[in-house]
Amino acid sequence: MNRYLVVTAGALLLTLPGCPRTEEVKRECELEAFELSACDRSGFASIQADGIWKSNVTLDGLDTPAAMLLSSDPSKSLLFGAPLTERKVEGETFFLASDYNGSSSSIRLAVAGCQAPTPEQVKGEFRRCVNGEADLKGTFEAVRIKRVAGEQEASGMELVSETAVPRGTPMDVFVSGGYAYVTALSHGLFIYDVRDPASPTKVAEISPTNDTWNRSWVKGQTLYISSNTEGLLVYDVSTPSAPRRVKALPTASSGLQGWGLFMDGDRLYMMSPSPKAEVLIFDISTPADPTVLTRYYVPDTDPQAGEAPVEGVVLNNRLYVGHWAYGLAVVDVTDVSKPEAKGHFGYDKASSRPVAAGVIGDRTIAFEASEGWGSRIRALDVSDPAHITEVGRFEMRPESTVAGLTLVGTKLYVAHNQDGLRVLDMSNPSTPRQIAYYNTWRETDSGRGRAFLDGLSGVEVPGDGYIYATETSRGLLVFREQ
Secondary structure, three states: OOOOOHHHHHHHHHHOOOOOOOOOOOOOOOHHHOOOOOOOOHHHHHOOOOEEEEEEEEEOOEEEEEEEEEOOOHHHOEEOOEEOOEEEEEOOEEEEEEEEEOOOOEEEEEEEEEEEEEOOEEEEEEEEEEOOEEEEEEEEEEEEOOOOOOOOOEEOEEEEEEEOOOOOOOOEEEEEOOEEEEEOEOOOEEEEEOOOOOOOEEEEEEOOOOOOEEEEEEEOOEEEEEEOOOEEEEEEOOOOOOOEEEEEEOOOOOOOOOOOEEEEOOEEEEEEOOOOOEEEEEEOOOOOOOEEEEEEOOOOOOHHHOOOOOEEEEEOOEEEEEOEOOOEEEEEOOOOOOOEEEEEEOOOOOOEEEEEEEEEOOEEEEEEEEOOOOOOEEEEEOOOHHHOEEEEEEOOOOOOOOOEEEEEOOEEEEEOEOOOEEEEEOOOOOOOEEEEEEOOOOOOOOOOOOOOOOOEEEEEOOOOOOEEEEEOOOEEEEEEEO
């Protein structure tokens, strides 16, 4: 089973294939069917259930992160994105279930707690049943979300402005020429005038049809957007308030998924996880008329195992790719017609996505972050890409994932979902040092608890003295370091 990109992880529990349907009706997702006699359930008496929980379901040794929203109002409660239909959280019992109808069957998701190490942590069993028969079984752990102990709202960071987007889920931002381009997945892209960062003004929006837009980049008067169905979209933004579509590449009907974008001089790199797990390199010397130079596949990778490029950066003719289950891939792009694989850094249960790279001291350091449960940032010495070594790491909590990285000099700006904005001093990559933060996540914000990816989702530092970020509930945020 391929748990590809945790942005949709909750939905995977609703759609993952299981065992064939049988005629005999069983009730293996009822509380009584779970074997809990060996569990220490004494901690459930003090559980603080109502709130937003991040969870991780482990099936066949693989992780599927998701979210739970528990409320005193049953109509507002969610289990892995599905409405909650049964809740028994009392005494020594912690049991939740959601029921919904498939095309020809009834489906139930259920979790039964086995232990509560703390009042805000639960571990136990997960099951999915079709017509009462369990077709998926695994374990789960869940943690109720709250601010990191001992932290205030901010340290060393000031919020300059906050601008809600009209609709959708803001996932990333690119700033150019005094304008911020905010991608919001299925709701497209919003353009803001940020020449006064304290008072951003929306000047335009572009709405897709049955599509999802992931990233954007601007060169001069040309906007590039990575599309889930059309690959690379090209817009004329010579007048930002009136963007005009120019073309889609490779073709408007290619069915190519575009994800990460990175521009290096007259080249634009687009990571395409599907259908062929490739990196497309475009010539943008004529910005409004890009041409495909190369379509590159990292050798010895298996897209069926989730080994596919998602994000990437280029430094000194080296392409560093967050290649999901494969880990970090390093590719020499000096001769763009013949990219050459130079190195690879993999690890157990890899989910490599955000990447950044820079020269620090006499070493080239790539910063790679896993996404999902147990997310962390690895500082990798890639000076010799054939022998990559991990020299340092930074991590917050297992339930908080890294969603975006931007390196400026020796400062690494981290979009860390519900742990907000983190600024790390990486002058010594072996000992990352946090020098500033801003906690953007608030439980009371609209939309919380619907997905695992929730909170600060992207960060951009364009060099104008401000930090621009997207927040899944709060929209476009502008910060200034103190």
